Amino acid sequence: MNDAVRIAIRIGAMLALLLANGVVLIYMLRKVLGRLHIRIGPNRVGPFGMFQTVADVVKLLAKEDLMPDSADKALFWIAPFVVFVPSFMAYIPLAFGPNLAITRLDTGVLLLLSVISLIPLGIAMAAWASNSKWSLVGGMRAIGQQISYEVPLMLSVLGPVMMAGSMDISEIVEAQRDVWFVLPQFVAFVVYIIAAQADTQQTPFDMSEAESELITGFVNEYGGMRFGFMFLAEFSNMFIVSALGVALFFGGWYLPFLAENPTALALGPVIFLVKTYLGIFVMMWARGSQPRIRVDQLLAFSWKALIPISLTWVVVWACIQRLVIG
Amino acid sequence: MIWGTGILNGFRISIRNWMRGPITVQYPEQRIELPERARWTVTHKLNPDGTPLCNACLVCERECPDHVIRIEMSKNEDGSKTMHKYIYEVGACMMCGLCVAACPQSGIYMSHEYELATADPADLTRVLLSDIRVPGKNSNKEETDA
Numbered sequence: 276m277n278d279a280v281r282i283a284i285r286i287g288a289m290l291a292l293l294l295a296n297g298v299v300l301i302y303m304l305r306k307v308l309g310r311l312h313i314r315i316g317p318n319r320v321g322p323f324g325m326f327q328t329v330a331d332v333v334k335l336l337a338k339e340d341l342m343p344d345s346a347d348k349a350l351f352w353i354a355p356f357v358v359f360v361p362s363f364m365a366y367i368p369l370a371f372g373p374n375l376a377i378t379r380l381d382t383g384v385l386l387l388l389s390v391i392s393l394i395p396l397g398i399a400m401a402a403w404a405s406n407s408k409w410s411l412v413g414g415m416r417a418i419g420q421q422i423s424y425e426v427p428l429m430l431s432v433l434g435p436v437m438m439a440g441s442m443d444i445s446e447i448v449e450a451q452r453d454v455w456f457v458l459p460q461f462v463a464f465v466v467y468i469i470a471a472q473a474d475t476q477q478t479p480f481d482m483s484e485a486e487s488e489l490i491t492g493f494v495n496e497y498g499g500m501r502f503g504f505m506f507l508a509e510f511s512n513m514f515i516v517s518a519l520g521v522a523l524f525f526g527g528w529y530l531p532f533l534a535e536n537p538t539a540l541a542l543g544p545v546i547f548l549v550k551t552y553l554g555i556f557v558m559m560w561a562r563g564s565q566p567r568i569r570v571d572q573l574l575a576f577s578w579k580a581l582i583p584i585s586l587t588w589v590v591v592w593a594c595i596q597r598l599v600i601g
Numbered sequence: 602m603i604w605g606t607g608i609l610n611g612f613r614i615s616i617r618n619w620m621r622g623p624i625t626v627q628y629p630e631q632r633i634e635l636p637e638r639a640r641w642t643v644t645h646k647l648n649p650d651g652t653p654l655c656n657a658c659l660v661c662e663r664e665c666p667d668h669v670i671r672i673e674m675s676k677n678e679d680g681s682k683t684m685h686k687y688i689y690e691v692g693a694c695m696m697c698g699l700c701v702a703a704c705p706q707s708g709i710y711m712s713h714e715y716e717l718a719t720a721d722p723a724d725l726t727r728v729l730l731s732d733i734r735v736p737g738k739n740s741n742k743e744e745t746d747a
Contacts (some may be wrong), residue, residue, distance in 0.1 A: 311615040315623040564615040565608060 285377050289366045293511050297563035299480040300510040302550075306520045311563035312554035338499035343406060346496065350404035355452045355497065357397030362388040362508040364428035365515045370445040372528045383444040384436060387519060388429055390468030391474070391512065395421045398493050401505070406582035413492020416570050421474055423577040434463035434592050435523040444519075455531065459523040460592070464524045466558075466585045470517035473573065475509065478562035482570045491537055517554035518547070525550055640696045640711035643689055645729055654708030656735045657684040661700035663710065669694045669716070680737030684730060691717055692725030 302317070302325065309316025318326030342351055361477035368383030372375035380386055395418040402414020407413075436442055438459065450456075457464050473480035484492045494505045521527060527550075528543030530536075539546070626633050635641075643661075645653045662670045669690040676682050699713050719725060 310619045310623065313618045313621055313624050315625045315627070318627075467704075490738040555718065561613065 285449040289363065289377055290452040292366065293363060293507070296331065297507040297510045298328045300513060301331070301506075303555070304510075304562075307556060307559040308563045309559065321446070332503070335483055335500050335503040336466075337600065340501065341496075341498045343496050345406045347404040347406065350400045351496075354397050354401035354404055356502045357400055357506045358394055359391040361397070362511045362515070363586075365512075368444055369515070369518050370448060370522065370527065371547050373449075373540060375544055377444060377447055382442045384432055384442045384447070384519070384523075387444075387515065388425070388432065391426050391515065393504060394419070394508070394512070395508040401497070405493070407443060410493045410495045410593045411481075413484065413495065417476060417493060418564045419589065420476065420480065420482065420573060420577075423574050424470045424581075427577060427581035428474055429468050430582065430589055431463040431467040432519075432523060433585075433589050434460040437589075437592060437596055444522050444527075448522050448529065451526040452529060454527040455524065455529075460524060460573050462584065463592075464520075466581055466588070467520060470577075470581060471520060472558060472561060473577070475512040475558075477513065477558050479565035479568060480573055482573060483568060484554045508519050509544075513555055513558060514551065518551045520554055521547060521550040525554075542547065635713045635715065639713055639715070640698050641715045642691055642696075642699060642717065643694065643709050643729075644712040644714070646708050646710060647685075653730055653733060654706045655680050655684070655687065655730065655733070656706055656708070657733075658705060659685050660703050660705060664699050664703040664727050666697065666699060667693050667695055670700060671681035674735075677737070678735075682735040682737060684733040684735060686728050687733075689727045690725065691727055692722070 305327070306316040306324075310313075317327035320326040320330050341346065350444075365387050367377050368380045370379070370383075370384050398414050398417045398421070402417070403411045405411070435456045437445055438456055439447040441447060441450075476484065484494075494502055497505060526548045528540075530539050531547060533539040608706060618701045635666075645655055647653055659672055659674075662668075662672050667690075671686075671688040671689070672684060673686040674682050674684040696711060701711055702710050716727075
């Protein structure tokens, strides 16, 4: 097999994972929110409403591709892809099992976080190109929020990276063979989970969409599959931050006390996915439980609480690692 | 303060809801039993022989605040009455039950029929009774005397 075919297969696998994931996550979100609100959720299309998302995708694909008259045509056209592609690229360094990754990169965590931080660019383009006040306000909120929360996100990642001594996600997971990093790095974990929730604009922090005030913010003028791309990117980001959290704090494909068990190792990818989906469930649980907070409170929380905490933790952990562990 | 225990409490409440399971009633496949005192359409009570208890006294028609009951009747020479139509505008009825409370015969009651939608607005005007001969006071007396 030559390199081109191998690369094509890997890209195809990434794309399949992303699309399948999107469909599953939308269904899961509806069902989970339904149960949390004592409702049933979708139950009409197919058994247990399982084909509801498929029907929605078909609807989105069949819809007319509208473009507002006063929109900046080129930017409007290209913005969904600028949102979608970084989210797609973020799958590259993810490691699903021992020897199961698209690519092993020495700077995997860095690559993942840096491509994720390109998303605000696409959002800015969408918001500006739509030439609508709702979109612009939502877009400005999204950009401010994502840039603010990327800082604590990256700082919280430093703890596990220091412990593993590597930025390769596979090596970080290998380093958790005995102890999951969530125990020594609990502070970093708390910062990570809050920052990840805010960075992916999940509900307690979804001022950029704010259905009740901004009518979904920056995606306001988008319809059909262009909206679908934005939506898909959002769900894919949820998967990515959850997978990264599992890899950094919850031992990736390892189970506690069963790290040497061959069966557990063979089931590594399944364990990894189950943990990732549990993480996503927690995000949805937060989404179904918490009210949206105000945008100034959100930014103040990032700059006045999360960043000082995570900076202090980085310094404290660096001292501990140097002086105590050696 | 939003960053206090309220957040944890929110998580606790929503997961408790999860444990409770859905309370949705999937009408029309599932229906809940109406409470005994639920008030829906006005319906006539019948004697054991199938004739209505109603004696066309018109109290319900006068009592109705929405004027949804209209009785067309005429008096006969022998003192009896003929009720041509007992018309009930179910679309305008607010199910207050004043007609039932006022009925001296206790001849009507509020039924549990609650699926009132119709395809044709004309169906909202119902003729509950038609062509009923109501014996007058005198004829009643004669019958009992005999």
